[in-house]
Amino acid sequence: MSLLQIEGLGIDFGGLRAVHDVGFSLKPGEIVSVIGPNGAGKTTLFNMISGVYAPARGRVVLDGEDVTRIPPHLLARRGLSRTFQNLQIFQSMSVLENAVAGHHLHERGSVFADLFSLPAARRRSKASEDSARTLLDRVGLGRAAEQEAGSLSYGALKRLEIARALALKPRVLLLDEPAAGCNAVETEEIDHLIAKVAAEGVSILLVEHDMKMVMRISNHIVVLDHGEKIAEGEPAAISRNPRVIEAYLGAQATEVQNADG
Amino acid sequence: MPELLQFLLSGITVGAVYALVALGFTIIYNASDVVNFAQGEFVMLGGMITFFAHAAGLPLPLAALIAIIVTAGIGVALNKLAIEPARGAPVVSLIIITIGASIFIRGATQLVFDKQIHRFPAFSGDQPILIGGATILPQSLWVIAGALAVFVCLWLFFTRTLIGRAVLATANNRVAAQLVGINTNYVMTLSFAMSAAIGALAGVLVTPITLTSYDVGLALALKGFAAAMLGGMGNPKGALVGGLLLGILEAMTAGYISSQYKDAAAFVVILAVLFAMPQGLFGRKSTDRV
Incomplete structure (x- = not known):
């Protein structure tokens, strides 16, 4: 039984296909990471799921209910909350x-x-x-x-x-680069925090550039490139997937394989 | 001595009017950082609509109530038709939109009503009350009581209620407010309705003393704005104290120096205060992260 289900989600900006036909699902307590090169559409995907952008195609289903195009403040009430890559704090x-x-x-x-x-x-x-x-x-x-x-x-x-x-008290938590700009100690603290929150049954969807962190804590990884899903699976499988290595990991591939082992 | 007391009393009366206008500024400013220059038009509408409803045969309290409700509706319309479509525009653009709206409201009032000066009867008669050799009009007491009541309500609203906190949160960071479940569109609509209603109430209270016509809004908005800046924009306490101080300053200058200098003296004092305390007497220091 999946808590959050993404089905064929897509949006265009002008003539540009920013995200196209992306789908995956999250079970309660699962940590799913979305990775991909810069501009792959990760944050756009997050914005559609959390109601900031209205998707042109596809559906977002939260606990069996269609919540596509519901504004952020109402999603917050239904148990979906998020953080932003650029902070949104009451300064x-x-x-x-x-x-x-x-x-x-x-x-x-x-x-x-x-x-x-x-x-x-x-x-x-x-x-x-x-x-x-x-x-x-x-x-x-x-x-x-x-x-x-x-x-x-x-x-x-x-x-x-x-x-x-x-x-x-969310049931689904979207974290957009929670460790960006943090030092090694802070990253590890956030890492532990995420694992503990997930252990309490909250589903976590993560966008993160720190590959070591992603490989360490994710149960499942979704890879985007040019707005499309090119692979998904367990961390070990992803780090060996030739399409992923070609599209994204490139020079980092060895680093990831080390982190994995 | 009776002379000083007389100046003080008339200063407090005028000051209470400025305070009411300044209090109207605080809500919209708190919700959006926008200084709504159409605030003076709300005051004008309160007076004008009450006069015409009263002239049409309605009892004064009912006419006043209608004026407040209609003006609140116009405030909501201003938000929906002019501010909301421009959301995402810089604050300065939004402020300019409110200036445009104020010119529009003034023009529309001329067409719908007329260009005459109007007055309706004071609530408790025109017999001056004697206090220690000085006099005060009963209507002045209504104005002062009105300013105090609005101040207390606003202060409680912003410090005690959840929706008041939501207004402050929306001003601080709209996206973050949405993240914690605040309906920011509703907050904006509510702020415009409340600001407009407070403005209209001010118009209802002061018209028997100051009279009203389609063009009184601008001067009131400027004085109210000055009072709000003096006290610290966005703070109800600042609006009240700023308004009263400005009124007393004007009355003292008019009484002891010359009534020709009353505006100049008031603005000189405001400038001096703002040099020393740019955020106003009760304003919070602003922090921006870049």
Whole structure:
């Protein structure tokens, strides 16, 4: 039973076929990586799945429901959340407020209770705050909770964005280059974090350039080139697939085979 | 002494008007970083629609309610027809669109209504109230109470309610707001409706004192904008304090120096404050990551 099913997805920009007839599926708790050379259409694919772009062809099915062309804020409510390659953080809010913002989706309260700061409203915001702090601890930002988000390092912001996405309690999490711009230690932390989240049953779709990381944590890999799927399979099979090596891995092939072994 | 008190009272009255206009700016600014220069037209519409509805035979409270609702509708239309289609345009372009919208609303008002100056009766009569040798009109108390009430409501809205926080989140980062499940189109529509309604309320309250006609909006928008900048754009507390300060400054200058200099004196003080504190008295320092 697949949680997220992508069927024949495609979009054109002007006359350019950015993505064409891409399909694959994710089971609960599975980590699937989308790889491909720059410009292969990975981020475009992500944007279609997460409702930022409306696909011209194909369907996105989340847990049996067709969610094609549903805007991002409604997808977030249905349990699909994502991070961006270029960060989308509330820069002028504190780290804690950013994480709390993710929780508001699951708060149910009335404007009346909020306005008069009734005990129910206070309990609710206390619960959100506690849960946000737990998440921040989990991504290693517990101590930075009160800092302004804009003052954090790039790697820390990447982790904050993951924490905020997790606060939405997603069933499917799309991560667009979570380790880009991070140092080796930070990459390894993110690596562990992703594996732990997947172990809890969240399906993870990953776009990442760090081949070692991709080979290490993915259950399944989808390879794009010029907007089309040219291969998919287990990491070991992908790293030996001659079409993949030709299209993408090229000089990196040996490196990948080493990482694999 | 009674003289000083008199200037203070009239300053507070005028200041409350500026504060109401400035408070109208805060919501749209908070949701989108756009300074809506059509805000003054909302004030004008509040007064004009109330006058014509009242003249048509409706009781004043009902006429005022209709004016506020219709103006809120016009605010929503402004967002849907002019701002939303231009989404993605830089903030400066959006601000210029609001200037265009204000000229359009002014022209349309001339055609739909007329070019006369209008007034409707004050809510609680015109008998001045004596306070320590100075006098104040009952309608001034309505204006001051209105400004305070709107301020308290806005402050609670932005600090306590989820939807208020959603408005702030949308201004900070629209994409991130969508990611956490905020319907940003709804937030924008709501902000325009609320700003327009606050503007119309201001128009309803001040018309018995200041009178209204199709072209009063621009001057009010400029003064309200100055008040909001002085207090710190986007902060309800700043709008209230900025408005009152500006009103008192004007009244004092008019009283003790010359009424010809009242605008100049006010703007000189604003410039001086902004030199020292570019973000205004209560504004937040802005941070941009590049």
